[in-house]
Amino acid sequence: MIKQAMKVRTLFIFLLLIASQTIVSAAVRLPKILGNNMVLQREKPLPIWGWASAGEQVTVTFAGQQKTAKADAEGTWKVTFDPLKANANPQEMTIAGSDTITLSNLLIGEVWLCSGQSNMEYTMKLHPKYARPAKGIDSAAVALTKTHPGIRIFKVEKERSNPDVTSTGWNECSGEALEAFSAIGFYFAKDIQRELNVPIGVISSSWGGSRIEPWTPAEAYKALPAFAAALQSEPFKVDEVEPGKNYRSMIKPLALRGVLWYQGESNCMQHDGMRYADKMQALIEGWRKEWGNEQLPFYSVMIAPFLYTKRNDRLPHTPETLPEFWEAQTQSLKIPYTGMAVVTDLVDDLGDIHPSYKWEIGRRLALIALAKDYDKKVVSQGPVFKEMKVKKRQAILSFDHADGLKSLDGKPLSWFSIAGADGQFKPAIAKIKGDKVIVYAEGVRKPAIVRFAWNETAMPNLSNKAGLPAVPFCTDALEWKYTKNSFIGAE
Numbered sequence: 001m002i003k004q005a006m007k008v009r010t011l012f013i014f015l016l017l018i019a020s021q022t023i024v025s026a027a028v029r030l031p032k033i034l035g036n037n038m039v040l041q042r043e044k045p046l047p048i049w050g051w052a053s054a055g056e057q058v059t060v061t062f063a064g065q066q067k068t069a070k071a072d073a074e075g076t077w078k079v080t081f082d083p084l085k086a087n088a089n090p091q092e093m094t095i096a097g098s099d100t101i102t103l104s105n106l107l108i109g110e111v112w113l114c115s116g117q118s119n120m121e122y123t124m125k126l127h128p129k130y131a132r133p134a135k136g137i138d139s140a141a142v143a144l145t146k147t148h149p150g151i152r153i154f155k156v157e158k159e160r161s162n163p164d165v166t167s168t169g170w171n172e173c174s175g176e177a178l179e180a181f182s183a184i185g186f187y188f189a190k191d192i193q194r195e196l197n198v199p200i201g202v203i204s205s206s207w208g209g210s211r212i213e214p215w216t217p218a219e220a221y222k223a224l225p226a227f228a229a230a231l232q233s234e235p236f237k238v239d240e241v242e243p244g245k246n247y248r249s250m251i252k253p254l255a256l257r258g259v260l261w262y263q264g265e266s267n268c269m270q271h272d273g274m275r276y277a278d279k280m281q282a283l284i285e286g287w288r289k290e291w292g293n294e295q296l297p298f299y300s301v302m303i304a305p306f307l308y309t310k311r312n313d314r315l316p317h318t319p320e321t322l323p324e325f326w327e328a329q330t331q332s333l334k335i336p337y338t339g340m341a342v343v344t345d346l347v348d349d350l351g352d353i354h355p356s357y358k359w360e361i362g363r364r365l366a367l368i369a370l371a372k373d374y375d376k377k378v379v380s381q382g383p384v385f386k387e388m389k390v391k392k393r394q395a396i397l398s399f400d401h402a403d404g405l406k407s408l409d410g411k412p413l414s415w416f417s418i419a420g421a422d423g424q425f426k427p428a429i430a431k432i433k434g435d436k437v438i439v440y441a442e443g444v445r446k447p448a449i450v451r452f453a454w455n456e457t458a459m460p461n462l463s464n465k466a467g468l469p470a471v472p473f474c475t476d477a478l479e480w481k482y483t484k485n486s487f488i489g490a491e
Helices: 004-024 138-146 175-179 183-196 220-222 227-232 245-250 265-269 277-292 319-334 359-375
Strands: 039-041 045-053 057-062 063-071 076-081 087-096 100-116 148-155 168-173 200-205 258-262 296-302 338-341 384-389 392-399 416-418 429-433 437-442 449-452 480-483 486-490
Touching: 039 200, 045 057, 045 087, 057 076, 063 076, 100 183, 138 175, 148 175, 168 175, 183 220, 183 258, 183 359, 220 277, 227 277, 245 265, 265 277, 265 319, 277 296, 277 319, 277 480, 296 359, 319 338, 319 480, 338 359, 338 449, 416 437, 449 486
Parallel strands: 039 100, 100 200, 100 258, 148 200, 258 296, 296 338
Antiparallel strands: 045 076, 057 063, 057 087, 087 100, 148 168, 384 392, 392 437, 416 449, 429 437, 480 486
């Protein structure tokens, strides 16, 4: 019995030794976002992180710097490199612990994330069911035949079960990888790279048909009194949707410089209206908190004109369902470090929710980034309504970004309507006078309200000299008052 017990004890100790050696020699691992061919963000502290055995020391060497960290009790480690200058010459990074990983073909430049639903997911290959443009040149075919050495792309697959993103990793911008990538993301990167002459990395993480709630960390909703009612539900939901499902697996693991966001059609169908401004606040502030950057740029796209009234949705739509949603998107621009591209002039088919001119949408987003983040002297925004004054029977409208007001097609200004105190709107005549627009209509003796493009089918022609379309508006729209981490409400 004693000998048998000693054998068992010896075997137990032997197994413990094997187990401990296995833990000690556990492979150092990296998240998929860190890999060969990637672009690393320039001129900012640069985090590199991963997993190893608890207590294991990991040393990372890159671009003349060497940083060391020890894995915590959960096996995670992180080092942070000092800011680096842009560099288009491929470099190597080594990550050494119990084993060594070498990453190659790394560039240093600018990194952006593209997210949202199908219009952002819309690939360079152009899915056959999407409408082809009736005017202009479809440059996608030309772009697909080339290699774009200054651009690297990373596509996140639609997967929620994995704590890390599901992806084939970073790819050079060509061939099948480009075909499967976001068209808006590519054209944004192409324009930015041409202007800045530094490497550009673009991450695409979108899901067709998705609402905003799954992209938003649940904690971000809990931080805003606007969603107090949802806090009482178990499990926690916002408008019957569980927050954070896409965020946990498709966004949280990523590192980035700024965000491009094209989403809203699914929330418009739910009649979110002005409530979408609250949800945008939760999304933007939630992401900024997670990445520790209160100034993280966040640039969105105003969803396109579309015949929502022809849909057989649970909630019936009116011609004003969409413009009311547009107003929420516009009001969310009160959140600092945001911008929005307007696409009311880029629709050939009001029955197709996917505008075809993705290269132009990418260009307009690039203009916003160039103006706001890179100090380029470019016009990045179309006319935005500022105030209305009434003189006799005329409404005199003033705008921001109004340099060189014009009609895009040379025809009389379209989609203006006007009402008196009775609220009965009539189609209006609108004429440009300098940097203002004069609006009037027969039968309206004293104007009280002016609407512009206040209809789901509106594709108006008012623009500035840069050819950027004016933002739809209603002069009596509810004002969404933004206060950081607090909701004051509409008045």
